[in-house]
Amino acid sequence: MFGSTSAPQRWRGAAAVLAAAALVGGAAGAAQAAPAGDPVKNVSYLGHTFSVPESWPVVDLTADPTACVRLDRHAVYLGTPGSEQNCPAGLIGRTETLLVEPFEAAATAAGTSVSVMDHEVVATASGIRATGTYDTDQALVRRILAGAKLPTAAPKADGKKAQAPSAKAQGAPSAGETFAQAPAALAAGNTAASDLTNHIGQGFDACAAPDNAAMDAWLSSPYRAVGIYIGGSKRACRQDNLNAAWVQRQANNGWRFLPIYVGVQAAGINWAEGDGWAAAEDAANQAVSLGIGPGAVLYYDMESYDVAAYSAKVQPFLSAWTARLHERGYNSAVYSSSATGIADLVANQSSGYAMPDALFTANWNGKADTNDPKIPANLWNNHQRAHQYKGNVEETWGGRKINIDQDYLDVQLQARVPGRSLVGVYRPTTQQFALADANGNLLGSAVFGSPGDTPLTGDWNGDTKDTLGVYRSSNSTFYLTNDQSSVAIARTFGMRGDIPVVGDWDGNGTDTIGVFRPSDSAFYLSNNNSTVAYRVEMGMGGDLPIVGDWNGDGKTTVGIYRPSTQTFVMSDSSTAGQVDHLVTFGDWWDTPIVGDWDGDGTDQVGVYRPSDSGFYGAAKDSGALVYSVKFGSAGDAPVVGRW
Template identity: 40%
Template sequence: MTRPDHPYLPGVRRFLPVTGGRRAARNRVGLALAVAGMVAGTSAVTTSATVANAAVGATRTVEYRGLRLTVPAGWAVHDLDRDPRTCVRFDRPALYLGTPGADQRCPARAVGRTEALLIQPAASAKTPDRSGSGATVRKLVPGRSTSVASGSAADQEEYFDLTGTGLVATAAYANRPALVEAILAGARYNGPKRSGSSVRPGRAGTAAGLSDPPSMPAGSTTTRFRGQGFDTCAAPSASTMRAWLASTYRSVGIYIGGVNRACPDGNLSASWVRTVAGMGWRLTPIYVGRQAPCARQSDLGPIRSANPGGQGVDAAEDAIGDAKRFGLVPGSTIYNDMEGYDTSSTSCRQIVLAFLDGWTRRLHDGGYLSGVYSSASSGIRDLSNAYVSNTFARPDVIWTARWDGRSSVWGEPYVADSKWSVHQRVKQYRGPHTENWGGRRIEIDSDRVDSLQGSAKFVHEVISSGALVTREGPGAAYPAVGTRESGASVTVLCQTAGSLVGATNVWDRLADGTYVSDLYVDTPNKRGYSSPIQKCRYSYMVWTDALRVRSGPGTNYPQTGQVLYGGMANVVCQRAGTTVGKSVVWDKLDSGGWIADWYTTSTGRPGYTATIPRCS
């Protein structure tokens, strides 16, 4: 970024594997197996019989994220969300549910083919390069008949986007394609629909135009930072970032991708992110996608007038792939760089907002938060004018470019302080200039940051005397999930309070969503939280006019503050309290206060949200 309405050199887009679908599952529901002969209901009975006939045997039903399937009783069922290292093999009859891990435990040699199915969230699904094979990702409404053998692919694999579910299916077959066809034809989906926008309770009896909430999968957390930051076109070397610890800056903007990104990866890599985050730097991921057709700079790749929302979805999918490639986990905020444009064109403004609407919705479906960078007088003003809308998905964070030299995110002329009011703002207050810290010179823009950032991973070693038990939540009372051997490396996302173990109540949340006591991990502080590991938090918007923050989980506790409409609730845990609306769930905020969960966009309401732990 070079000035609030700055010119930007067009970059070269990297082509990544295309994801198998555009809508991601929102409820992180664990695998539920219903070991029964038939699904309840007349149509399900027919389905079971059809599958039984095709399989020549008994059946059982399996439910995954609202999708219910009837499969042969002899099929193995593997929960990849719980054990991502399970080898996905199509030479054995099996149903695989979840996202395959990057390092599967596969044999050195496996040859053969039979009938099998892989069902995974669309956000994490990647179909292989099928150039010239004739294979495509086909749309399929669950329960509709299809022919898996109708494609021309020689390897007998078909890919289906299961419309409205946020899931995609890979169907493999040998001599009995009818079996797989029967399973897909008998599928039933009872989860939240993924087509169109959700209508949620709103202001003064109207439907609130709040963003669809992010899905926040198990391996996610949001990271908050308040302080000074900078951004620069190319990621500095790790040694320069270490030298710049002598500065007042502690947040750095990194350009991760986009058709208009000028500087390539260079130093930027997953290793660079781990190293720099380990120094204590917070990260602001920037994606320079297609620009307004009325952009002030004429040589930028523009948003096309046809289906701008779909182009925003495409940009978000690419950005999610970039973020994962650099080790930025779900829960991270990714900022779309929308350069300054001519606001006198109504059609251009509408195209920009439609693009950003698609951007936000797709990021949320993928478990990421949405940020938008733009000049104060164009993009930020238009976003502010659309703050209350029944159709527009508002971004979670705004980044205002206004070079007035005032290092404050408040008091901006184009956006009221009541909007994006809770750690939801960045301001670029000074344009290109050179600074020297620790003997290293960089040309930078200066930022004031009070916002949600990218979330990195931290690798540490298990130091228990024996195998360390991993648990579903931060406490010894939670069910055991597995073990980690002493000396093994574990990937820590964040830390949270839980039951007391030894002298500490700090628990570490791992990348697979499980928890271990921090006492048995070689983090620096054995009695408390360890910087730079962030505290675990999960961020959702508030949809009421002014939500009271209380000192405890109930309306009988004193009010200590409030969260304005559209403000962010940064939740650390949940517990039961007095009934509000249709929910007894209360959220503890990272500030220590409590709010009624009913008035947030958390995905579990009116019940508990699966990824948020219970308060101890």
């Protein structure tokens, strides 16, 4: 049902505009309310009335399901966006827009939320969801939503907010604590994440991801790679088709991907290092949510810019983008104009900045190859280039027409090995985790758990970052968090007397739980945090369990530490306790630890010495010391991970 539009009115005064914005948390610092006196019109839809600028067109998506929901020009869109939107290729940027659509949600979802990274404000109520985007005028969007009598408070959060449940919570997990499955780290069965973004041959990119039927029809085309816009404040088209299931389906059909992130552009960079880091962090998170895990290559879309005016901002920005992606286990790439952004990278490739692993050059010369006059033959020459060789082209394959940019890829990048492990401590007296950076300085701290808990760290959702957890022996329950605060997973596993272990037993990029049972010297390991996948006997009475990826194959396997002889014994097998590695290291009073001390992709053993709060790491299959740092205080327990 199409909404009604009333005659134009006038904006209320500036004080009223700011008051309306304050209802949902106040205007952002850079936001500017619309000047008083600007004419407006009322648009009514689904029982709510939205006062919008008179100049904004109103688009009925029910009447025209192929209409492109463009976020780069002012408009009001009413209805559910169609799956076959006819969007021009090459759009970029966001401005103030409004989409109002029917939506059924749980009562806890009602409210208004803001994504600063996406420049998006979403207000939800019974039967309706209104999504406003903005460039600089967040206050305008907030005023429109608040004036429509939509809930202004933030949606209620699911689950626990502060810490793992107290020891009193002995029963079945509550609704907020039940087992929460994160998106799969790999999109297509056994397809490695790096292979999802590796391709030699033709590809295309479209502003909005085509629907499944169009992708199937285009299997008759010469293209086998597709550019997808995964996030960013300058992403100009909605991505209603794009989700993890879509990626998995296309990957299974043979498609490969150019995941493109369109964030702040050269003139809008404020804090180059911080903005670049934040963009990479958001891009990695978006990729994980789509099932594109570490090892893949992610592209930053930096449109053409004035090199003389902005190079000093762009280069440290892109360097921070690359450095953070590498920390998250992703390869880095940059898309830009051959004449400006690409030439600027080439000119600075020896200037000390972290350089991208691949270049995606825009040079519309009509040639389907990766030769570029601005890139010397000796740079980015090992399958590290893509070329957008023609733009804004309409093509029809299998009866489906799409407006595209044409690309040619020669990209074959290896999966990156994440950096070396970092350390931290858990203080049992206060249930406080304190995590250190690479230099042993305090990086951050959080309180999680209850007295008597055993501290844990692991990558519970496949985003390449380790977060906190605890094991409560009183009820044999693991409590794990993805945000250092709220419980994402609560699972009872094992029995009294077991010792908790966590690891990536099947090599899928996500850590899951297990236990070591001293009574039978056996490990019980689960791939789904529920059932036992492997039982491995190893060791004898008095041994302590250790786990790690001893051979760099991506799978965590078992081992034991024998305090009486300070000996570590490790196996590369998930099914048998065979001895593949043996190291003597440390003293009898030390606590055994495991970490990748040199960042080579394999775990090595080490010890934590309570007497001096020292972490000491051994070389691979050797008792030689290769790592040492002091962190924490007397009485602390050690933790190791990648924060």
